Amino acid sequence: MQKEFWFDVWQNNELGFDQKAVNPLLVSHIKSLNLATGDTVFVPLCGKSIDMIWLLKQGYKVVGVELSEAAIEQFFATLEVKAEIWNDRSFKRYSAYNIEILVGDYFQLSDDIVGPIDAIYDRASLVALPHDMRLAYCRHLMEVCDLAPQLLITFDYDQGLQEGPPFSISQNEVIQHYDAHYQVTLLDSVDVKGGLKGGCQADEQVWLLL
Ligand SMILES: C[S@@+](CC[C@H](N)C(=O)[O-])C[C@H]1O[C@@H](n2cnc3c(N)ncnc32)[C@H](O)[C@@H]1O
Numbered sequence: 001m002q003k004e005f006w007f008d009v010w011q012n013n014e015l016g017f018d019q020k021a022v023n024p025l026l027v028s029h030i031k032s033l034n035l036a037t038g039d040t041v042f043v044p045l046c047g048k049s050i051d052m053i054w055l056l057k058q059g060y061k062v063v064g065v066e067l068s069e070a071a072i073e074q075f076f077a078t079l080e081v082k083a084e085i086w087n088d089r090s091f092k093r094y095s096a097y098n099i100e101i102l103v104g105d106y107f108q109l110s111d112d113i114v115g116p117i118d119a120i121y122d123r124a125s126l127v128a129l130p131h132d133m134r135l136a137y138c139r140h141l142m143e144v145c146d147l148a149p150q151l152l153i154t155f156d157y158d159q160g161l162q163e164g165p166p167f168s169i170s171q172n173e174v175i176q177h178y179d180a181h182y183q184v185t186l187l188d189s190v191d192v193k194g195g196l197k198g199g200c201q202a203d204e205q206v207w208l209l210l
Helices: 003-011 024-033 050-057 069-079 131-144 171-178
Strands: 040-043 061-066 084-088 091-096 099-103 119-123 150-156 184-191 203-209
Touching: 003 069, 024 050, 024 119, 024 150, 024 184, 024 203, 040 050, 050 061, 050 069, 050 119, 069 091, 069 099, 131 171, 150 171, 171 184, 171 203
Parallel strands: 040 061, 040 119, 061 099, 119 150
Antiparallel strands: 084 091, 091 099, 150 203, 184 203
């Protein structure tokens, strides 16, 4: 998926992935990360996810990265907070009380740009990328976050029935990406109500990486 694809998605408002309510798997399983108030959660490929507002309300700091500045302008409008904005190397940094969003290319991040991270929350991020980008995405995530614990949400469905994104990620694939570095546990698997994109049967799965 090239950058232009995502810029078009935001420009054309094709936001089927954007949730109107907080992800129930996040709410049910955040406790598995054993976070303390004030800990920092990294949200890669964050879009304008409402889950970030929920994380802030739980008392966590949030660091996100997102290609689309339009998404981040919409996010801060929803949050009803005015961000300070400045240029930080190849990123535009949007900053307000407990939240920092880096607008730019995830693959250009380094650990000193991201800062210390206590946990990673990946929802609709790994699954947004085609197979050839996912290996680089996972390696980069482990590098910039120094193997911080992770809550990962994926979809598992018959890729032959429907094109991504979101792409189907099998149990084997999660293990291939992360098993050498983390203890990988499948916490829950739920049927997507009404199917994915209004049709295809799919399971939404939540993984704990410790
Ligand atoms: C499917 S959306 C998911 C957004 C968010 N995680 C959510 O749950 O709503 C994927 C997002 O990744 C962003 N994105 C794709 N490639 C990126 C990259 N290389 N760097 C930063 N953001 C990227 C897109 O602009 C898009 O907002």
